[in-house]
Amino acid sequence: MALPDDPDTRLIERLVARDERAFNELVRAYEGRIVRLLARMVGNEEEAKDLAQDVFVQVFKAISSFRGDSKFSTWLYRIAVNLCKNRVKYLRVRHANEQDELDSVTEKSLGDARPAGGAGLGRPDEQMAGKQVERIVQVAIQELEPSFRECLVLRDVEELSYEEIEQITGLPAGTVKSRIHRARAMLREKVERELGEKIR
Amino acid sequence: MTDPQVPEDEPMPEDEGPPSSRDPMASLLKRSLAGPTTTSGPGILPGVQRRIRRRSRGKFFADGWSTSNARMSTGLIAVAMLLVLALAYFALGPVGIQ
Numbered sequence: 001m002a003l004p005d006d007p008d009t010r011l012i013e014r015l016v017a018r019d020e021r022a023f024n025e026l027v028r029a030y031e032g033r034i035v036r037l038l039a040r041m042v043g044n045e046e047e048a049k050d051l052a053q054d055v056f057v058q059v060f061k062a063i064s065s066f067r068g069d070s071k072f073s074t075w076l077y078r079i080a081v082n083l084c085k086n087r088v089k090y091l092r093v094r095h096a097n098e099q100d101e102l103d104s105v106t107e108k109s110l111g112d113a114r115p116a117g118g119a120g121l122g123r124p125d126e127q128m129a130g131k132q133v134e135r136i137v138q139v140a141i142q143e144l145e146p147s148f149r150e151c152l153v154l155r156d157v158e159e160l161s162y163e164e165i166e167q168i169t170g171l172p173a174g175t176v177k178s179r180i181h182r183a184r185a186m187l188r189e190k191v192e193r194e195l196g197e198k199i200r
Numbered sequence: 201m202t203d204p205q206v207p208e209d210e211p212m213p214e215d216e217g218p219p220s221s222r223d224p225m226a227s228l229l230k231r232s233l234a235g236p237t238t239t240s241g242p243g244i245l246p247g248v249q250r251r252i253r254r255r256s257r258g259k260f261f262a263d264g265w266s267t268s269n270a271r272m273s274t275g276l277i278a279v280a281m282l283l284v285l286a287l288a289y290f291a292l293g294p295v296g297i298q
Contacts, residue, residue: 020261027245035244040233049244056248057255137232156226157233188225199224 012072015063027056030073034080040153041084042091043142051087055080070167077160078168081150088146133195140190148183155180 014022034055038048058079066075141149154165165176192199249261 018260024245024249027248028243031244036235039235049247053244053247053251056244057251060248060252060260133228134232137228141229141233152229153233156229159230184223184225184229187229191225191228199228 012063012066012068015060016066023056023060026059030076031056034076037077037080037153037158038084040141040157041081041146041150042088043138047087047091051083052080054083058083071164074164074167077154077158077164078170081154081168084150085146133191136191136194137187140187140194143190144183144186148179148186151176151179152183152187156184 011022011025015026031052035045035048035052038051038055039045042048042051055076059076062079066072070078141152144152151165151169151171154160154168155162160168162173162176165171165180166173169176171179188199253261
């Protein structure tokens with residue numbers, strides 16, 4: 001799902017002129033989509049909201065550098081993804097000493113989400129519809145390498161085109177396709193291992 | 201995490217179309233991460249304005265109008281003020297005295 005309505009040229013002109021009301025309009029129009037994107041990337045809504053505020057501060061600072069070569073929404077996503085990468089790196093360093101604790105929480109989440117034994121699983125299509133499976137996927141996507149996760153989320157969840165993903169990530173087309181393909185395979189492997197079933 | 205045996209630029213099959221029509225994993229991922237269409241809690245606008253105000257040392261978003269969360273347009277406020285003035289005119293002006 002590409003962002004549907006880019007702001008018109010007039011709004012961008014007002015933004016460049018530092019019109020504070022235009023900026024308020026912009027934040028209201030895009031905050032939901034940006035927070036949801038970031039939440040999918042970092043796996044935490046509060047962290048995503050904090051990060052989204054930095055994204056819009058960066059937009060306010062850098063709006064004069066927007067040349068219109070890409071859609072405004074693509075430019076906005078690029079800022080969001082870049083700040084997200086930096087935040088993930090920062091969080092990794094900050095939480096390095098807490099890794100054991102995080103691992104145990106993740107294991108517990110997976111344990112809670114994992115169906116209890118093969119006997120009570122029911123039909124595979126029923127499992128796929130279940131919240132437990134969705135929880136397993138949510139945990140598994142956070143275990144992917146961030147650079148793989150971002151390509152996969154942009155393609156399969158945000159439904160952006162390859163061209164847009166190339167512009168957002170700055171990666172060549174072949175690398176984007178390769179990362180999406182491999183990220184999907186890695187995710188499938190993790191989920192199937194937890195489920196003990198093939199995804200069909 | 202990367203597989204060193206697979207080159208980064210290896211050609212991959214095209215998967216145009218919505219996730220549900222491409223791959224069951226893509227469809228499952230879409231469903232799992234769909235989440236609510238609106239975020240919970242208050243919006244982020246006041247926080248963004250506060251950060252810009254602090255970083256610009258008060259140059260931007262320093263007054264009550266620009267940081268107001270109200271969506272009332274200036275046009276609506278202008279019409280309301282005109283109505284108040286008209287009421288005052290008729291109450292205190294020549295018509296009111298007669």
